[in-house]
Amino acid sequence: MRYYTGVKDLGNLQEAVKEALEIKKNRFAYKHLGENKTLLMVFFNNSLRTRLSTQKAGMNLGMNTIVLDVNQGAWKLETERGVIMDGDKSEHLLEAIPVMSQFCDVIGIRSFATFENKQNDYEETIVNQFIKYSGKPVFSMETATCHPLQAFADLITIEEYKKVKRPKVVLTWAPHCRALPQAVPNSFADFMNEADVDFVITHPEGYELCEKFVRNAKVTYNQDEALAGADFVYAKNWSAYRDPNYGKIISKDPSWTITTEKMALTNNGYFMHCLPVRRGLIVTDDVIEGPNSLVIPEAGNREISAQTVIKRILEDLQ
Numbered sequence: 001m002r003y004y005t006g007v008k009d010l011g012n013l014q015e016a017v018k019e020a021l022e023i024k025k026n027r028f029a030y031k032h033l034g035e036n037k038t039l040l041m042v043f044f045n046n047s048l049r050t051r052l053s054t055q056k057a058g059m060n061l062g063m064n065t066i067v068l069d070v071n072q073g074a075w076k077l078e079t080e081r082g083v084i085m086d087g088d089k090s091e092h093l094l095e096a097i098p099v100m101s102q103f104c105d106v107i108g109i110r111s112f113a114t115f116e117n118k119q120n121d122y123e124e125t126i127v128n129q130f131i132k133y134s135g136k137p138v139f140s141m142e143t144a145t146c147h148p149l150q151a152f153a154d155l156i157t158i159e160e161y162k163k164v165k166r167p168k169v170v171l172t173w174a175p176h177c178r179a180l181p182q183a184v185p186n187s188f189a190d191f192m193n194e195a196d197v198d199f200v201i202t203h204p205e206g207y208e209l210c211e212k213f214v215r216n217a218k219v220t221y222n223q224d225e226a227l228a229g230a231d232f233v234y235a236k237n238w239s240a241y242r243d244p245n246y247g248k249i250i251s252k253d254p255s256w257t258i259t260t261e262k263m264a265l266t267n268n269g270y271f272m273h274c275l276p277v278r279r280g281l282i283v284t285d286d287v288i289e290g291p292n293s294l295v296i297p298e299a300g301n302r303e304i305s306a307q308t309v310i311k312r313i314l315e316d317l318q
Ligand code: AN0
Pocket: 142, 180, 181, 182, 183, 184, 274, 275, 276
Protein backbone atom coordinates (compact mmCIF):
# COMPACT_ATOMS: atom_id res chain seq x y z
CA MET A 1 0.00 0.00 0.00
CA ARG A 2 1.33 3.47 -0.90
CA TYR A 3 -1.60 5.71 0.02
CA TYR A 4 -4.51 5.33 2.42
CA THR A 5 -7.30 7.84 1.90
CA GLY A 6 -10.38 5.61 1.74
CA VAL A 7 -11.84 2.12 1.97
CA LYS A 8 -10.77 1.29 -1.61
CA ASP A 9 -7.09 1.28 -0.57
CA LEU A 10 -7.62 -1.72 1.72
CA GLY A 11 -8.59 -4.05 -1.11
CA ASN A 12 -10.49 -7.04 0.26
CA LEU A 13 -12.14 -5.66 3.39
CA GLN A 14 -12.74 -9.00 5.10
CA GLU A 15 -9.07 -9.85 4.74
CA ALA A 16 -8.07 -6.45 6.10
CA VAL A 17 -10.23 -7.02 9.20
CA LYS A 18 -8.75 -10.51 9.61
CA GLU A 19 -5.24 -9.07 9.39
CA ALA A 20 -6.14 -6.37 11.94
CA LEU A 21 -7.44 -8.99 14.40
CA GLU A 22 -4.22 -11.00 13.97
CA ILE A 23 -2.14 -7.87 14.64
CA LYS A 24 -4.23 -7.21 17.75
CA LYS A 25 -3.22 -10.61 19.15
CA ASN A 26 0.47 -9.82 18.79
CA ARG A 27 1.10 -6.15 18.12
CA PHE A 28 4.89 -6.36 18.46
CA ALA A 29 5.41 -9.11 15.88
CA TYR A 30 6.33 -6.66 13.10
CA LYS A 31 8.82 -4.44 14.93
CA HIS A 32 11.51 -5.11 12.32
CA LEU A 33 9.43 -3.43 9.58
CA GLY A 34 9.85 0.09 10.96
CA GLU A 35 13.49 -0.07 12.01
CA ASN A 36 15.23 3.25 11.15
CA LYS A 37 12.04 4.51 9.54
CA THR A 38 10.40 7.75 10.64
CA LEU A 39 6.68 8.46 10.78
CA LEU A 40 5.73 12.14 10.51
CA MET A 41 2.23 13.01 11.71
CA VAL A 42 1.08 16.43 10.49
CA PHE A 43 -1.86 18.00 12.29
CA PHE A 44 -3.70 21.03 10.95
CA ASN A 45 -6.46 20.35 13.53
CA ASN A 46 -6.82 19.13 17.10
CA SER A 47 -6.74 15.49 18.06
CA LEU A 48 -6.56 13.23 21.09
CA ARG A 49 -7.18 9.69 19.80
CA THR A 50 -5.58 9.94 16.38
CA ARG A 51 -2.44 11.50 17.79
CA LEU A 52 -1.99 8.85 20.51
CA SER A 53 -3.16 5.76 18.64
CA THR A 54 -1.25 6.45 15.42
CA GLN A 55 1.95 7.28 17.30
CA LYS A 56 1.53 4.08 19.32
CA ALA A 57 0.93 2.09 16.13
CA GLY A 58 4.14 3.47 14.64
CA MET A 59 6.07 2.61 17.80
CA ASN A 60 4.62 -0.94 17.82
CA LEU A 61 6.11 -1.27 14.33
CA GLY A 62 9.54 -0.08 15.50
CA MET A 63 9.31 3.38 13.91
CA ASN A 64 10.50 6.72 15.19
CA THR A 65 7.65 9.20 15.28
CA ILE A 66 7.55 12.99 14.90
CA VAL A 67 4.39 15.00 15.50
CA LEU A 68 4.00 18.42 13.89
CA ASP A 69 1.16 20.68 14.97
CA VAL A 70 1.13 23.11 12.08
CA ASN A 71 -0.89 25.73 13.91
CA GLN A 72 1.17 25.64 17.10
CA GLY A 73 4.77 26.64 16.53
CA ALA A 74 5.16 26.10 12.78
CA TRP A 75 4.70 28.92 10.25
CA LYS A 76 1.15 29.56 9.10
CA LEU A 77 0.78 27.92 5.70
CA GLU A 78 -0.74 29.31 2.53
CA THR A 79 -2.48 26.57 0.53
CA GLU A 80 -3.67 28.44 -2.60
CA ARG A 81 -1.43 29.11 -5.61
CA GLY A 82 -1.20 32.54 -7.25
CA VAL A 83 -1.74 34.63 -4.13
CA ILE A 84 0.42 37.54 -2.99
CA MET A 85 1.40 36.34 0.45
CA ASP A 86 1.20 39.67 2.29
CA GLY A 87 -1.15 38.41 5.02
CA ASP A 88 -0.46 36.32 8.14
CA LYS A 89 0.76 33.24 6.25
CA SER A 90 4.57 33.07 6.15
CA GLU A 91 5.17 29.89 4.16
CA HIS A 92 3.55 28.07 1.25
CA LEU A 93 2.42 24.46 1.45
CA LEU A 94 4.33 23.80 -1.77
CA GLU A 95 7.65 24.41 0.00
CA ALA A 96 6.54 23.02 3.35
CA ILE A 97 5.56 19.61 1.94
CA PRO A 98 8.89 18.73 0.27
CA VAL A 99 10.76 20.08 3.30
CA MET A 100 8.72 17.88 5.66
CA SER A 101 9.41 14.90 3.46
CA GLN A 102 13.20 15.36 3.88
CA PHE A 103 12.85 14.10 7.43
CA CYS A 104 10.53 11.12 7.23
CA ASP A 105 9.59 7.94 5.37
CA VAL A 106 5.81 7.94 5.90
CA ILE A 107 3.42 10.89 6.37
CA GLY A 108 0.06 10.95 8.17
CA ILE A 109 -2.07 14.02 7.62
CA ARG A 110 -5.02 15.56 9.46
CA SER A 111 -6.66 18.43 7.65
CA PHE A 112 -10.39 19.01 8.16
CA ALA A 113 -12.84 20.55 5.73
CA THR A 114 -12.68 24.34 5.91
CA PHE A 115 -16.27 24.78 4.60
CA GLU A 116 -14.93 27.77 2.63
CA ASN A 117 -15.11 26.03 -0.74
CA LYS A 118 -17.09 22.82 -1.14
CA GLN A 119 -15.30 21.88 -4.34
CA ASN A 120 -11.85 22.20 -2.71
CA ASP A 121 -13.05 20.16 0.25
CA TYR A 122 -14.60 17.38 -1.86
CA GLU A 123 -11.65 17.29 -4.26
CA GLU A 124 -9.39 16.77 -1.21
CA THR A 125 -6.92 19.39 -2.42
CA ILE A 126 -4.73 19.40 0.71
CA VAL A 127 -4.08 15.65 1.05
CA ASN A 128 -3.70 15.38 -2.72
CA GLN A 129 -0.95 17.99 -2.63
CA PHE A 130 0.86 15.89 0.00
CA ILE A 131 0.49 12.88 -2.29
CA LYS A 132 1.74 14.82 -5.29
CA TYR A 133 4.62 16.78 -3.79
CA SER A 134 6.01 14.73 -0.88
CA GLY A 135 7.30 11.70 -2.77
CA LYS A 136 6.40 9.65 0.35
CA PRO A 137 3.58 7.29 1.26
CA VAL A 138 0.73 9.33 2.72
CA PHE A 139 -2.21 8.27 4.85
CA SER A 140 -5.28 10.10 6.11
CA MET A 141 -5.74 10.90 9.79
CA GLU A 142 -9.05 12.61 8.79
CA THR A 143 -9.02 14.78 5.75
CA ALA A 144 -11.70 17.09 4.35
CA THR A 145 -14.19 14.36 3.44
CA CYS A 146 -13.00 11.07 4.95
CA HIS A 147 -11.77 9.51 8.19
CA PRO A 148 -10.86 6.00 7.06
CA LEU A 149 -8.74 5.05 10.11
CA GLN A 150 -11.82 5.71 12.25
CA ALA A 151 -14.19 3.74 10.01
CA PHE A 152 -11.73 0.83 9.84
CA ALA A 153 -11.56 0.77 13.67
CA ASP A 154 -15.37 0.92 13.76
CA LEU A 155 -15.65 -2.08 11.47
CA ILE A 156 -13.12 -4.05 13.53
CA THR A 157 -15.20 -3.23 16.64
CA ILE A 158 -18.44 -4.37 14.97
CA GLU A 159 -16.73 -7.60 13.91
CA GLU A 160 -15.62 -8.23 17.51
CA TYR A 161 -19.01 -7.53 19.13
CA LYS A 162 -21.56 -8.74 16.59
CA LYS A 163 -23.88 -11.53 17.78
CA VAL A 164 -25.37 -12.38 14.40
CA LYS A 165 -23.66 -12.92 11.06
CA ARG A 166 -25.26 -9.90 9.40
CA PRO A 167 -26.05 -7.28 12.06
CA LYS A 168 -28.27 -4.24 11.55
CA VAL A 169 -26.09 -1.12 11.77
CA VAL A 170 -27.68 2.33 12.00
CA LEU A 171 -25.83 5.58 11.38
CA THR A 172 -27.85 8.32 13.02
CA TRP A 173 -27.37 12.08 12.92
CA ALA A 174 -27.57 13.73 16.37
CA PRO A 175 -27.64 17.40 17.35
CA HIS A 176 -24.55 19.52 18.06
CA CYS A 177 -23.75 23.15 18.76
CA ARG A 178 -20.94 23.57 16.20
CA ALA A 179 -20.75 22.85 12.47
CA LEU A 180 -18.85 19.57 12.08
CA PRO A 181 -17.42 17.92 8.94
CA GLN A 182 -19.08 15.04 7.09
CA ALA A 183 -15.83 13.04 7.10
CA VAL A 184 -16.75 10.56 9.84
CA PRO A 185 -20.24 9.67 8.50
CA ASN A 186 -18.92 9.60 4.91
CA SER A 187 -16.24 7.05 5.76
CA PHE A 188 -18.52 5.06 8.05
CA ALA A 189 -21.03 4.76 5.19
CA ASP A 190 -18.25 3.92 2.75
CA PHE A 191 -17.09 1.03 4.94
CA MET A 192 -20.55 -0.25 5.92
CA ASN A 193 -21.59 -0.36 2.27
CA GLU A 194 -18.70 -2.78 1.67
CA ALA A 195 -19.26 -4.84 4.84
CA ASP A 196 -21.62 -7.73 5.50
CA VAL A 197 -24.18 -5.67 7.45
CA ASP A 198 -27.72 -4.40 7.01
CA PHE A 199 -26.96 -0.68 6.84
CA VAL A 200 -29.43 2.16 7.49
CA ILE A 201 -28.77 5.92 7.64
CA THR A 202 -31.15 8.27 9.42
CA HIS A 203 -31.09 12.07 9.69
CA PRO A 204 -33.46 15.04 9.57
CA GLU A 205 -34.42 16.29 6.12
CA GLY A 206 -31.68 18.50 4.67
CA TYR A 207 -28.79 16.51 6.16
CA GLU A 208 -28.41 14.17 3.15
CA LEU A 209 -24.81 13.03 2.71
CA CYS A 210 -22.86 12.91 -0.56
CA GLU A 211 -24.26 10.20 -2.89
CA LYS A 212 -20.76 8.82 -3.53
CA PHE A 213 -20.68 7.56 0.08
CA VAL A 214 -24.38 6.75 0.61
CA ARG A 215 -24.66 4.62 -2.53
CA ASN A 216 -27.43 2.05 -2.03
CA ALA A 217 -27.79 2.39 1.74
CA LYS A 218 -31.32 2.68 3.11
CA VAL A 219 -32.01 6.27 4.16
CA THR A 220 -34.93 7.38 6.33
CA TYR A 221 -35.93 10.63 8.06
CA ASN A 222 -37.65 8.58 10.77
CA GLN A 223 -35.09 7.86 13.49
CA ASP A 224 -37.37 5.57 15.54
CA GLU A 225 -38.09 3.44 12.49
CA ALA A 226 -34.35 3.19 11.76
CA LEU A 227 -33.47 2.24 15.34
CA ALA A 228 -36.05 -0.58 15.50
CA GLY A 229 -34.15 -3.84 15.89
CA ALA A 230 -30.69 -2.25 15.46
CA ASP A 231 -27.69 -4.24 16.68
CA PHE A 232 -25.36 -1.21 16.52
CA VAL A 233 -26.26 2.48 16.80
CA TYR A 234 -23.55 4.74 15.43
CA ALA A 235 -24.33 8.34 16.40
CA LYS A 236 -22.61 11.35 14.86
CA ASN A 237 -23.35 14.95 14.12
CA TRP A 238 -22.54 16.45 10.76
CA SER A 239 -23.30 19.75 9.08
CA ALA A 240 -25.33 20.00 5.89
CA TYR A 241 -23.71 18.76 2.68
CA ARG A 242 -26.22 20.01 0.12
CA ASP A 243 -26.17 23.48 -1.38
CA PRO A 244 -26.94 26.18 -0.44
CA ASN A 245 -26.38 25.00 3.15
CA TYR A 246 -22.98 23.33 2.79
CA GLY A 247 -21.14 23.38 6.13
CA LYS A 248 -24.11 24.91 7.98
CA ILE A 249 -26.23 23.83 10.94
CA ILE A 250 -29.84 23.64 9.77
CA SER A 251 -31.31 21.85 12.80
CA LYS A 252 -30.43 21.23 16.41
CA ASP A 253 -33.54 19.14 17.06
CA PRO A 254 -33.04 17.66 20.57
CA SER A 255 -35.46 14.81 19.80
CA TRP A 256 -32.56 13.19 17.85
CA THR A 257 -30.33 12.81 20.96
CA ILE A 258 -29.63 9.16 21.75
CA THR A 259 -31.34 8.41 25.06
CA THR A 260 -32.17 5.26 27.02
CA GLU A 261 -35.68 5.42 25.49
CA LYS A 262 -34.21 5.51 21.97
CA MET A 263 -31.88 2.60 22.74
CA ALA A 264 -34.89 0.62 24.04
CA LEU A 265 -36.15 0.50 20.43
CA THR A 266 -33.07 -1.49 19.38
CA ASN A 267 -32.23 -5.18 19.62
CA ASN A 268 -30.36 -4.58 22.91
CA GLY A 269 -28.05 -2.70 20.55
CA TYR A 270 -24.60 -1.34 21.19
CA PHE A 271 -23.90 2.39 21.19
CA MET A 272 -20.94 3.67 19.15
CA HIS A 273 -19.37 7.09 18.59
CA CYS A 274 -15.95 8.06 17.27
CA LEU A 275 -15.36 10.57 20.11
CA PRO A 276 -14.93 13.34 21.10
CA VAL A 277 -18.61 13.45 22.03
CA ARG A 278 -20.67 16.16 23.68
CA ARG A 279 -22.90 14.61 26.32
CA GLY A 280 -26.44 15.95 26.51
CA LEU A 281 -26.41 16.80 22.80
CA ILE A 282 -25.39 13.61 20.96
CA VAL A 283 -26.03 11.12 23.78
CA THR A 284 -27.12 11.05 27.39
CA ASP A 285 -24.76 10.15 30.25
CA ASP A 286 -26.75 6.96 30.96
CA VAL A 287 -26.30 5.60 27.44
CA ILE A 288 -22.62 6.43 27.03
CA GLU A 289 -21.80 5.08 30.49
CA GLY A 290 -24.06 2.04 30.10
CA PRO A 291 -23.07 -1.59 29.55
CA ASN A 292 -23.85 -1.39 25.82
CA SER A 293 -21.54 1.53 25.14
CA LEU A 294 -18.57 0.54 22.97
CA VAL A 295 -16.90 3.95 22.80
CA ILE A 296 -13.77 2.93 24.74
CA PRO A 297 -12.95 -0.37 22.94
CA GLU A 298 -13.81 1.43 19.69
CA ALA A 299 -11.20 4.11 20.49
CA GLY A 300 -8.76 1.36 21.49
CA ASN A 301 -9.13 -0.18 18.05
CA ARG A 302 -7.74 3.00 16.49
CA GLU A 303 -4.30 1.65 17.35
CA ILE A 304 -5.10 -1.53 15.45
CA SER A 305 -6.51 0.14 12.34
CA ALA A 306 -3.53 2.51 12.20
CA GLN A 307 -1.07 -0.32 12.73
CA THR A 308 -2.62 -2.41 9.96
CA VAL A 309 -2.40 0.50 7.52
CA ILE A 310 1.16 1.54 8.45
CA LYS A 311 2.28 -2.11 8.39
CA ARG A 312 1.01 -2.47 4.82
CA ILE A 313 2.75 0.79 3.84
CA LEU A 314 6.04 -0.39 5.40
CA GLU A 315 5.78 -3.77 3.67
CA ASP A 316 5.69 -1.97 0.34
CA LEU A 317 8.66 0.23 1.31
CA GLN A 318 11.02 -2.69 2.11
C1 AN0 B 1 -14.36 16.13 14.38
C2 AN0 B 1 -15.36 15.73 13.31
O1 AN0 B 1 -16.55 15.68 13.57
O2 AN0 B 1 -14.94 15.45 12.18
C3 AN0 B 1 -13.41 15.00 14.67
C4 AN0 B 1 -14.01 13.67 14.96
C5 AN0 B 1 -13.05 12.57 15.00
N1 AN0 B 1 -15.06 16.44 15.61
C6 AN0 B 1 -15.00 17.63 16.17
O3 AN0 B 1 -14.40 18.56 15.64
C7 AN0 B 1 -15.69 17.82 17.49
